[in-house]
Amino acid sequence: MSKRWADHFTERAKLEGYKARSVYKLREIHERYRVFKLGDKVLDLGCYPGSWSQFALEQVGERGRVFGIDIVEVKDLSDHRFSFHRADVLKLSPGELLDRVGPVDVVLSDLAPSTTGIRVVDSVKSMELVLKASEVAKTVLKPNGIFVFKAFESKELGILRHEMRSLFRNLKAFRPKATRTRSKEVFTICLGLKT
Numbered sequence: 001m002s003k004r005w006a007d008h009f010t011e012r013a014k015l016e017g018y019k020a021r022s023v024y025k026l027r028e029i030h031e032r033y034r035v036f037k038l039g040d041k042v043l044d045l046g047c048y049p050g051s052w053s054q055f056a057l058e059q060v061g062e063r064g065r066v067f068g069i070d071i072v073e074v075k076d077l078s079d080h081r082f083s084f085h086r087a088d089v090l091k092l093s094p095g096e097l098l099d100r101v102g103p104v105d106v107v108l109s110d111l112a113p114s115t116t117g118i119r120v121v122d123s124v125k126s127m128e129l130v131l132k133a134s135e136v137a138k139t140v141l142k143p144n145g146i147f148v149f150k151a152f153e154s155k156e157l158g159i160l161r162h163e164m165r166s167l168f169r170n171l172k173a174f175r176p177k178a179t180r181t182r183s184k185e186v187f188t189i190c191l192g193l194k195t
């Protein structure tokens, strides 16, 4: 994707009132895999600045709910269906989270560590977040729930996907158009948590 095209998403996000260009990644994922339904409860891990939560709120309707978690506070997303909890995901107990939010239909993880530029360090930090998100998803998802997560291509991701394949009915790997060409990120969509 050219830089001009990447900028197109940034400009479009501004015009359409979204907090980040990454909203178009989730939109494309939803258009392809129908992640959200009306009335869904959604947990958004690494939600700041809030564009994925904005999009989820649009999809779940009046009876839906979105719970966002991030180490950075989301201050300006005022919607009675949205609750924000400031926390380090790595320190969260999935069981306590379940007590707090109750079972959910969808877990999203766009978690990304602050990078050091040292590839091996960044890759380990990113995998640590992904593993934690999958632990949370396994604990808080309702039967038939959906887990969408971002990760960087690696051998470890292959191992995690293998595990997720046994827990979910279907698993898809997807690279949205809004992902920058130089990025190694890929999204995994785990559909239908088995009971």
Ligand SMILES: C[S@@+](CC[C@H](N)C(=O)[O-])C[C@H]1O[C@@H](n2cnc3c(N)ncnc32)[C@H](O)[C@@H]1O
Binding pocket: 019, 020, 022, 023, 045, 046, 047, 048, 049, 050, 051, 052, 053, 069, 070, 071, 072, 087, 088, 089, 090, 110, 111, 112, 113, 114, 129
């Ligand atoms: C790519 S951004 C998410 C963008 C968001 N999906 C959106 O569309 O607005 C990644 C987020 O992960 C958060 N993050 C990284 N490590 C975290 C941790 N240990 N606990 C909670 N949030 C974390 C960062 O603060 C950052 O806001």
